[in-house]
Amino acid sequence: MPAPVPPAPVSPAADAASPQALPTATLKAIYRHPVKGLSPEALEAVTLEAGAFFPHDRLYAVENGASGFDPDAPAYRPKTAFLMLMRDARLAGLASRYEPETTTLTLCLDGHEAVRADLSTVDGRAEVESFLTFYMGEEARGPLRLLTAPDGFRFTDSLRSGFLSLLNLDSVRDLETRMGAPLDPRRFRMNLNLEGWPAGTELALAGQRLKVGAAEIAVLKRTERCAAVNVNPETAVRDLNVVKGLMAAYGHTDCGIYAKVVRSGRVAVGDTVTLA
Numbered sequence: 001m002p003a004p005v006p007p008a009p010v011s012p013a014a015d016a017a018s019p020q021a022l023p024t025a026t027l028k029a030i031y032r033h034p035v036k037g038l039s040p041e042a043l044e045a046v047t048l049e050a051g052a053f054f055p056h057d058r059l060y061a062v063e064n065g066a067s068g069f070d071p072d073a074p075a076y077r078p079k080t081a082f083l084m085l086m087r088d089a090r091l092a093g094l095a096s097r098y099e100p101e102t103t104t105l106t107l108c109l110d111g112h113e114a115v116r117a118d119l120s121t122v123d124g125r126a127e128v129e130s131f132l133t134f135y136m137g138e139e140a141r142g143p144l145r146l147l148t149a150p151d152g153f154r155f156t157d158s159l160r161s162g163f164l165s166l167l168n169l170d171s172v173r174d175l176e177t178r179m180g181a182p183l184d185p186r187r188f189r190m191n192l193n194l195e196g197w198p199a200g201t202e203l204a205l206a207g208q209r210l211k212v213g214a215a216e217i218a219v220l221k222r223t224e225r226c227a228a229v230n231v232n233p234e235t236a237v238r239d240l241n242v243v244k245g246l247m248a249a250y251g252h253t254d255c256g257i258y259a260k261v262v263r264s265g266r267v268a269v270g271d272t273v274t275l276a
Contacts, residue, residue, distance in 0.1 A: 022201065022208075022274070023196055023198075024196060024272050024273070025195060025196035025272070025273040025274075026194060026271070027192060027194050027213070027267065027269055027271045027273060028169060028194060029042060030042065030045070030192060031043065031189075031190065031192075032046070032057045033057055034056050034058075034060060034096070034098035035058075035059075035060045035061070036060065036061040036082055036156075037062065037082065037085055037091050038094060038096040039092070039094065039096045039233070040189060041096070043269075044268060045266060045269070046268075047265070047266050047267070048215040048261045048265060048266075050261050050263055050264045051163075051260070052163065053154045053164070054163060054164040054165075054191045059148070059149050059155075060147065060149065060155070061082040061083075061149075061155035062082055062129075062147070063081065063082060063143075063144065063145040064083050064088075064140060064141050064142065065081075065140075065142025066142060066143075067081035067082070068081075069081065071150050072150075074149070074152075074153040077155075079157055083144070084228065086228040087227075088139055089231045089236055089237065089238050091236070092233050092234075092235075093109065094108065094135070095107070095109075103118055103119045104116065104118050104124075105119050105128060107131065109135070114135075115127055115128055115131040125146045129144050129145060157226075163258075164191045164258070165189075165191045165192070165223060165256055165257070165259070166190060166192045166194060166202065166256060166257050167190035167193045167255070168201065168256070169185060169193055169194065170195055170198060170199045171197075171200055171202065172255070173199070174199035174249075175245060175249060179242075179245040181240055183240070184232065184234065186233040187230075187232070187242065188225070188229055188255060188256055189229075192212065192267070196273075200250075202219075202256070202257050203222055203254055203257070205219040206219050206221055206222070206257070208275060209276035210259070210275060211273070211275070212271060212273050213271035214266050215263055215264060215265030215266070215267050216261070216263035216265070217262060218259060218260050219257050219258075219259045220257070220258045220259055220260060221257065221258050222254040222257055222258075223254060223257055223258055224254055225243055225253045225254065226243065230243065
């Protein structure tokens with residue numbers, strides 16, 4: 001007797017509410033990632049500007065060996081050109097804090113301040129580069145160089161797709177259940193984390209406009225996940241294959257969405273998210 005054929009994986013989006021019946025969601029967390037690959041910073045509120053990137057997000061990147069990036073003619077470079085969690089899991093062992101008013105970056109290791117430097121100065125950038133070279137050790141592929149994004153550019157994986165990102169926490173909980181393991185939402189490195197939508201609803205929202213607080217955004221596309229989500233942000237260890245878990249559960253590796261800001265406004269934790 002032939003073995004039974006298991007059912008094909010189905011995305012929860014197939015059973016979720018249609019965009020026309022989208023329930024109201026609540027913004028639960030706001031994050032920025034000033035330095036690509038380093039830890040996120042939680043915010044209580046942020047002002048989004050139409051047509052602009054998420055404030056101070058992916059404003060810096062650490063070039064891992066010569067990348068060919070030209071600040072006078074900035075162009076998208078693959079994430080492999082920089083220090084990144086997909087390959088450099090030990091980055092999650094650093095806690096970072098950025099102060100936009102003074103362009104000061106602080107890196108802490110094991111709860112102790114390791115470096116504090118002004119990124120607007122040559123000496124400050126050199127101090128950060130020196131520490132990261134020591135910290136990364138043999139994992140550095142070449143000279144590490146801290147790059148600053150020129151005006152109108154950011155070091156995002158989605159530069160050609162969107163200017164901010166959203167994560168549905170109910171989708172994360174559904175994936176937790178299917179994988180049988182807890183998932184820290186910070187693994188997904190998104191800007192706006194919300195709850196109140198059925199799991200997977202966000203994956204069907206491309207082309208829709210959403211009102212988030214006083215701002216309005218247009219959803220562009222799904223966020224395809226890479227191995228960076230396999231890294232536990234608390235332990236800096238690749239402890240779960242989340243990409244494999246997504247594929248096994250849903251038949252794809254998408255989790256989250258990209259969007260662009262179409263109307264400026266203030267957004268704060270606790271704000272509602274509705275169809276515009």
